[in-house]
Amino acid sequence: MISVIVSGASGQLGKAFIERLSFQENYSVFSFDRRQLDIADHDKIGHILLTLPQAKYWINCAAYTKVDEAESNPHDARLYNTIAPGYIAAACREAGVHMIDFSSDYVYHSALRRPMKEDDPTEPKGVYARSKREGELAISSTGASHTILRTSWVYGPGGHNFVNTMLRLGRTKTHLRIVGDQLGAPTFTHDIVDAVKEIIHQDQSGNRASIQGTFNFANAGEVTWDNFARSIFSLSGIECTVESITTEEYGAPAPRPTYSVLNCEKISSLLAKPIPHWKDALQRYLDMI
Numbered sequence: 001m002i003s004v005i006v007s008g009a010s011g012q013l014g015k016a017f018i019e020r021l022s023f024q025e026n027y028s029v030f031s032f033d034r035r036q037l038d039i040a041d042h043d044k045i046g047h048i049l050l051t052l053p054q055a056k057y058w059i060n061c062a063a064y065t066k067v068d069e070a071e072s073n074p075h076d077a078r079l080y081n082t083i084a085p086g087y088i089a090a091a092c093r094e095a096g097v098h099m100i101d102f103s104s105d106y107v108y109h110s111a112l113r114r115p116m117k118e119d120d121p122t123e124p125k126g127v128y129a130r131s132k133r134e135g136e137l138a139i140s141s142t143g144a145s146h147t148i149l150r151t152s153w154v155y156g157p158g159g160h161n162f163v164n165t166m167l168r169l170g171r172t173k174t175h176l177r178i179v180g181d182q183l184g185a186p187t188f189t190h191d192i193v194d195a196v197k198e199i200i201h202q203d204q205s206g207n208r209a210s211i212q213g214t215f216n217f218a219n220a221g222e223v224t225w226d227n228f229a230r231s232i233f234s235l236s237g238i239e240c241t242v243e244s245i246t247t248e249e250y251g252a253p254a255p256r257p258t259y260s261v262l263n264c265e266k267i268s269s270l271l272a273k274p275i276p277h278w279k280d281a282l283q284r285y286l287d288m289i
């Protein structure tokens, strides 16, 4: 039996882990939502690990994800995205537990305009992006055994995300103005969970060295937000026209990278199957909701 702890269990990624791991015969899942564990509670993290000595992995899905609000709340962004993951990593190191955490395409913010590799320079812009990059460093500096997946444009059931927002707005409006100058890859939570399961499988097969460190993971392909919205509408039979606008016209408080495509070759070598294309993932998501 593979025992895993999941923190941030009521976020969209946390929910996907609960849904997809809880019913697996070989997994035993101990989940904690924010009420059960505030990840900035250092003592409680230690207590949980003491009371669950069978735990082999800690999957941390908790984070401060309000990218624009972070600009005016750097304290919370740093506490939950940098300091708290460091607490979890330090406690995991003591307990001999492997930590799995999630970071963001925003850490690159690169002008390279080619799919970014894990060892490309990071250049996070904005409070959220910096707090996530510093969170990566906080985890690795503890010396804990860990895997960090940098992912992008995440959506899944029950989440506050672009797909769900488009489905809601598209049914009530006939016309939307959507940013068309940012290129990235939408990523379905279920595909992230499946990748993590394969990482755990590699570890269970004795290949711990191969799962250490930072990996990019996003659905394959690339698309702009406006074209993603058009795909959501056309696959859902929603009649809503999309007008393309620039990032500047949209005027969000936090900076966004204009090019955010991740090179996922490193993780692909650990996976049994090719990473699904974002269009395939979107169709599967729309079929299930």
Ligand SMILES: NC(=O)c1ccc[n+]([C@@H]2O[C@H](COP(=O)([O-])OP(=O)(O)OC[C@H]3O[C@@H](n4cnc5c(N)ncnc54)[C@H](OP(=O)(O)O)[C@@H]3O)[C@@H](O)[C@H]2O)c1
Pocket (backbone or CB within 6 Å): 007, 008, 009, 010, 011, 012, 013, 014, 033, 034, 037, 038, 039, 040, 061, 062, 063, 064, 065, 080, 101, 102, 103, 104, 105, 132, 150, 151, 152, 153, 154, 155, 159, 160
């Ligand atoms: N969403 C994206 O597009 C995206 C892209 C790249 C990377 N990521 C990363 O992927 C991971 C999962 O994100 P997500 O999309 O699942 O975000 P999400 O839906 O916003 O979930 C985050 C969860 O963390 C919880 N949380 C916040 N502060 C907490 C604390 N101090 N203690 C315990 N729980 C806390 C939140 O609870 P409340 O709602 O009650 O605050 C929420 O349930 C995060 O590390 C995020 O940075 C996300």
